Amino acid sequence: MAMRVNTQRRVFQGVGNGALLLMVLWTAIPFYWMVATSLKHDKEIYGYEATLIPERPTLDNYATVFRETPYLLFLRNSLAVAAGSTLLSMIIAVLGAYAIARLNFPGRALLARGLVFTYLVPTSLLFIPMFAMMSVLRLTDSLHGLIIAYLGFDVPFCTWLLMGYFRSVPVELEEAARVDGCNRVSALVRIVLPMSLPALVVVTFFSFTHAWNEFLYAHVFTSTTSARTVTTGLVNFMSQDVFFWGPLMASTVMSALPPVLMFLVFQRWVVKGLTLGGVKG
Amino acid sequence: MATTTTVSLPIPSSRRGLGWRGDRISRLLMRDRTLGYLFLFPAILVIVGLVAYPFASAIVMTFQEKTAGAPGRFIGLDNYRELFSSEQFLRAVVNTVAYTAIGVGLKFVLGLGMALVLNQERFCNNLFRSFLLVPWAIPTVMSALNWRWIFDDASGLINNVLVRLNLIEETISWLSDPHLAMLSVIVVVVWQGTPFFTMSFLAGLQAIPKELYEAAEIDGASVLQQFSYITLPRLRPIFISAVMLSAILTSAGIQFVLILTNGGPSDRTMIFPVLAYHLALGGAQRLGMGAAVSLVFFPILVVFIVFLTRRMLREKGGD
Numbered sequence: 001m002a003m004r005v006n007t008q009r010r011v012f013q014g015v016g017n018g019a020l021l022l023m024v025l026w027t028a029i030p031f032y033w034m035v036a037t038s039l040k041h042d043k044e045i046y047g048y049e050a051t052l053i054p055e056r057p058t059l060d061n062y063a064t065v066f067r068e069t070p071y072l073l074f075l076r077n078s079l080a081v082a083a084g085s086t087l088l089s090m091i092i093a094v095l096g097a098y099a100i101a102r103l104n105f106p107g108r109a110l111l112a113r114g115l116v117f118t119y120l121v122p123t124s125l126l127f128i129p130m131f132a133m134m135s136v137l138r139l140t141d142s143l144h145g146l147i148i149a150y151l152g153f154d155v156p157f158c159t160w161l162l163m164g165y166f167r168s169v170p171v172e173l174e175e176a177a178r179v180d181g182c183n184r185v186s187a188l189v190r191i192v193l194p195m196s197l198p199a200l201v202v203v204t205f206f207s208f209t210h211a212w213n214e215f216l217y218a219h220v221f222t223s224t225t226s227a228r229t230v231t232t233g234l235v236n237f238m239s240q241d242v243f244f245w246g247p248l249m250a251s252t253v254m255s256a257l258p259p260v261l262m263f264l265v266f267q268r269w270v271v272k273g274l275t276l277g278g279v280k281g
Numbered sequence: 282m283a284t285t286t287t288v289s290l291p292i293p294s295s296r297r298g299l300g301w302r303g304d305r306i307s308r309l310l311m312r313d314r315t316l317g318y319l320f321l322f323p324a325i326l327v328i329v330g331l332v333a334y335p336f337a338s339a340i341v342m343t344f345q346e347k348t349a350g351a352p353g354r355f356i357g358l359d360n361y362r363e364l365f366s367s368e369q370f371l372r373a374v375v376n377t378v379a380y381t382a383i384g385v386g387l388k389f390v391l392g393l394g395m396a397l398v399l400n401q402e403r404f405c406n407n408l409f410r411s412f413l414l415v416p417w418a419i420p421t422v423m424s425a426l427n428w429r430w431i432f433d434d435a436s437g438l439i440n441n442v443l444v445r446l447n448l449i450e451e452t453i454s455w456l457s458d459p460h461l462a463m464l465s466v467i468v469v470v471v472w473q474g475t476p477f478f479t480m481s482f483l484a485g486l487q488a489i490p491k492e493l494y495e496a497a498e499i500d501g502a503s504v505l506q507q508f509s510y511i512t513l514p515r516l517r518p519i520f521i522s523a524v525m526l527s528a529i530l531t532s533a534g535i536q537f538v539l540i541l542t543n544g545g546p547s548d549r550t551m552i553f554p555v556l557a558y559h560l561a562l563g564g565a566q567r568l569g570m571g572a573a574v575s576l577v578f579f580p581i582l583v584v585f586i587v588f589l590t591r592r593m594l595r596e597k598g599g600d
Contacts, residue, residue: 096321118328184316
């Protein structure tokens with residue numbers, strides 16, 4: 001005989017709690033190892049005296065990163081590229097999304113489709129011709145080059161996301177404003193944008209973290225230290241071999257922190273914006 | 282969803298007679314068509330310049346022998362011919378399919394499991410939800426570096442623990458053993474990619490009306506029956522989108538393989554984006570060959586891309 005539904009519920013709840021414990025461990029252990037390594041002396045990292053828990057925690061690795069490597073420069077570069085591409089893509093996307101959501105003109109459905117299509121084309125299909133193009137334009141080894149290159153991803157995605165939000169702002173509000181003498185531009189700035197604040201937050205989050213996390217373009221377009229961002233900078237540390245796991249994990253912890261903190265703060269909006277438009281899958 | 286109809290409003294007549302300078306311009310700007318193209322111009326420029334043009338030039342490149350910064354020499358189908366007779370390329374095709382299928386499959390199963398567990402009610406559930414999603418928020422490069430250290434031959438976490446527990450005598454080379462390398466890389470892919478499925482599925486689960494379950498319970502349906510007759514069918518559209526999106530991003534994702542194994546040992550983990558990278562940017566700089574590798578995979582990806590494009594526009598109420 002089938003069990004009573006309530007009994008079944010209780011069984012599944014128990015199984016769920018057990019599974020949750022495993023999932024928390026599976027998620028947490030890699031983080032733990034990253035942070036623990038960053039706090040260890042070399043003696044505790046390698047060889048027979050290696051430990052699982054740092055016995056004498058130290059911040060030496062962090063000091064090494066700042067003293068002996070151009071990490072600060074990488075940070076500055078990442079920040080500049082992320083800020084630049086976020087600002088630009090935001091402006092371009094707000095205008096584009098408003099046009100598609102609210103204005104009537106031939107070809108807008110086609111343009112909307114084109115935007116989404118572009119967003120879904122992965123950069124690994126484009127990096128070779130982009131590299132050739134950037135070389136010709138002399139935009140390799142340059143932060144400007146990276147800012148421009150990132151627009152190719154950020155603009156389509158942000159436009160798509162904002163389009164949906166703008167549509168949900170009641171048209172009547174805008175029409176009322178226009179009767180009162182607002183033109184399209186001021187209706188956009190005064191009515192639509194303030195009402196789409198959550199979407200603007202999500203868009204900022206996505207373009208900022210995308211630029212911060214991006215690796216392929218940054219790696220391919222950059223060959224000198226001066227224009228390296230954090231991601232390609234750290235991978236470069238690894239391939240140089242002199243630089244080992246203590247300082248490398250210290251810089252990994254520091255570089256992972258900003259996007260994680262941003263995610264935790266904006267989580268509620270991000271998850272909503274992501275459910276269909278995920279950036280990494 | 283209905284398309285937004287725009288009522289064009291006449292300019293108030295009091296304004297019309299004043300003849301102020303901006304009047305003509307602002308009247309021109311009032312027209313949807315002008316303003317629409319004006320507003321979309323920068324976005325179109327981005328699409329054309331940073332996606333459409335590079336893509337078209339990639340197609341041209343596949344018929345050329347070309348290095349960066351120099352004009353290419355037309356060689357017809359030679360690149361493709363060489364590619365299809367190269368064992369490395371054929372291995373990359375097989376690897377990419379296996380890597381994507383296993384990776385996405387595992388992410389799907391684990392993601393569904395996590396979503397179901399997180400959908401149960403319990404103490405501090407929101408905290409667990411946030412925490413389990415964090416691997417998604419970590420930059421891929423940072424996860425890859427971290428896992429490379431976890432898998433380290435000599436002092437990595439896994440070998441460290443296994444030796445301590447006396448389970449192994451000699452440390453295992455997770456990333457350079459031909460039989461283990463692919464599996465190890467997939468573990469990392471699954472670790473970072475599962476939260477995306479969890480988030481998508483959880484959102485889907487929460488959108489299912491509670492009444493359906495209540496009604497089923499009254500009819501005497503067991504929990505498993507409720508799952509297979511209510512939950513699964515309701516989640517189907519999300520299943521399809523998530524799997525397709527993940528398949529695109531997993532197969533085309535270059536970072537994990539590049540950082541963990543660089544395609545080795547002896548091409549055991551070589552997938553198409555990494556092969557394209559090696560051909561185009563390793564030593565010989567054969568941009569045409571690299572572009573050809575990517576292009577061969579495009580027809581498969583484009584099926585997913587077109588399908589997702591339609592769906593993403595529908596969900597956002599597009600026309």
